[in-house]
Amino acid sequence: MTTNSALEYWPAPVAHTPVRASVHVPASKSLTNRYLTLATLAALNPENTAPTVLHNPLASRDSDLMVQALAAMGITMTEAADGSWQFNRATKTEAAAQGQEAAAPVYIECGLAGTVMRFAPVLAALIGGDYIFDGDPGARVRPMSELLSALAQQGVELTQLDEQHNPITCAAGQEMTLPFRLRSTGSLPGGTVTLDSTATSQYITALLFLGVGTESPLTIVHTGAKVPSPDHIDMTVQLLAEHGISVAGRGPRWTVTPGRIAGFTTTVEPDLSNAGPFLAAAVVTGGTVSVPHWPARTTQVGDQWRTLLPRFGARVEFTPDAHDSSVGTLTVTGSSEQDPDGRVSFPGGGTISDASELAPTLAAIAALANSPTTLTGIAHLRGHETDRLAALTTEINALGGSVVETADGLQITPAPLQAGDFGSYHDHRMATAGAIIGLAVPGIRVENIATTAKTMPDFPQLWADMVGETATAESGS
Ligand SMILES: O=C(O)C1=C[C@@H](OP(=O)(O)O)[C@@H](O)[C@H](O)C1
Numbered sequence: 001m002t003t004n005s006a007l008e009y010w011p012a013p014v015a016h017t018p019v020r021a022s023v024h025v026p027a028s029k030s031l032t033n034r035y036l037t038l039a040t041l042a043a044l045n046p047e048n049t050a051p052t053v054l055h056n057p058l059a060s061r062d063s064d065l066m067v068q069a070l071a072a073m074g075i076t077m078t079e080a081a082d083g084s085w086q087f088n089r090a091t092k093t094e095a096a097a098q099g100q101e102a103a104a105p106v107y108i109e110c111g112l113a114g115t116v117m118r119f120a121p122v123l124a125a126l127i128g129g130d131y132i133f134d135g136d137p138g139a140r141v142r143p144m145s146e147l148l149s150a151l152a153q154q155g156v157e158l159t160q161l162d163e164q165h166n167p168i169t170c171a172a173g174q175e176m177t178l179p180f181r182l183r184s185t186g187s188l189p190g191g192t193v194t195l196d197s198t199a200t201s202q203y204i205t206a207l208l209f210l211g212v213g214t215e216s217p218l219t220i221v222h223t224g225a226k227v228p229s230p231d232h233i234d235m236t237v238q239l240l241a242e243h244g245i246s247v248a249g250r251g252p253r254w255t256v257t258p259g260r261i262a263g264f265t266t267t268v269e270p271d272l273s274n275a276g277p278f279l280a281a282a283v284v285t286g287g288t289v290s291v292p293h294w295p296a297r298t299t300q301v302g303d304q305w306r307t308l309l310p311r312f313g314a315r316v317e318f319t320p321d322a323h324d325s326s327v328g329t330l331t332v333t334g335s336s337e338q339d340p341d342g343r344v345s346f347p348g349g350g351t352i353s354d355a356s357e358l359a360p361t362l363a364a365i366a367a368l369a370n371s372p373t374t375l376t377g378i379a380h381l382r383g384h385e386t387d388r389l390a391a392l393t394t395e396i397n398a399l400g401g402s403v404v405e406t407a408d409g410l411q412i413t414p415a416p417l418q419a420g421d422f423g424s425y426h427d428h429r430m431a432t433a434g435a436i437i438g439l440a441v442p443g444i445r446v447e448n449i450a451t452t453a454k455t456m457p458d459f460p461q462l463w464a465d466m467v468g469e470t471a472t473a474e475s476g477s
């Protein structure tokens, strides 16, 4: 199945033997873009004199877009020889001057990055000025309206734009989204904002960051059903606490006490969600994959691989590092069972709730299992890089699979899969899901593997190295 015939196809490497490899996974997107947001809040703190230094930041499309957005707002990053990123103080007046005195609005490109399209408008609102936000065609249909309405409740002026960036009026019932123009005085009162955050947890994260800089405490009231991806909100709350900002309440109501963030130095953890496809390689080939520098304690949702993968018959071991107890190596070994045709045989995961950004990887594993898996609590994946529920159903079924889309998830019943093309829909996690299936099913070609650059530009090389490492080990033994 193709989503754009002009794009190239990547023949997914097949694992002819169980994969055995150790993989260094690049840094976390969610942490990098949160630290970039905190670095901005620190840079704007008039009492702060310390720089912010990020070691092991993620270099990827989403984090580059965030760095560029900050630069457009007057917060510039310098990269040191060791690859670390440094931010120096920038007074709010200097930063705002970019937006307030510019003849034309400052342009902020969001690409397809949810974190940029939700976190950067909040920073622009706090800095003040006149901005236009836009992104990829796929970003223009991602949810934004409830966050923009919360900003409007704080006095921020927002205007819907057409694709040529001319102002237009939203039709009745039409939701505001990219592209839009944002004008702010830079002075936001605080008080209470009310919104429905069922579309994405990133609205809440963005508003928690907003509360750092409002004139009085900011209470965020969520009015809808469950907020998705609660781990990502916990990550924000914990990071704010580590930087001296207190958040009271755990939802559906949160109150942030404004405060001043000092410059800080930190090392970004590996992206545990992106570790998923590599660990999945062990599961679907009956091999062993290790990921070093796995944090002993973390706020990342990807730490759940430790409990999720055993449901698919895998053994998971964490070996603490002998010299640094804050990290260790996570090793996943897949089932050694085989079916009568000599293929690796492992159970499905049963019912898994709220897997959020882990869902595409889980769906790929589940499609290769020997019993069903049901993923629930992920209706909001329809507003991710693409409608992931529709995309996974279409692409796995096109290979002969049996996936049924439900109101809030997927039911995946194993069925023999055959060679074919796997559409990626400009979605990094669709591309890596195709790569996982391709390890076990010869003849899979993944459309536009380069889309993995959103969070992991080296994915094709890391994947080839992982499979190659296995081949080398096999031929040497
Ligand atoms: O705040 C974040 O860093 C993220 C929050 C989650 O968004 P949703 O709440 O939209 O799932 C997650 O899926 C996304 O990949 C990253």
Ligand SMILES: C=C(OP(=O)(O)O)C(=O)O
Pocket: 112, 113, 114, 115, 357, 384, 385, 429, 455
């Ligand atoms: C949903 C995702 O990304 P974003 O940060 O663009 O929302 C994701 O990475 O799975």
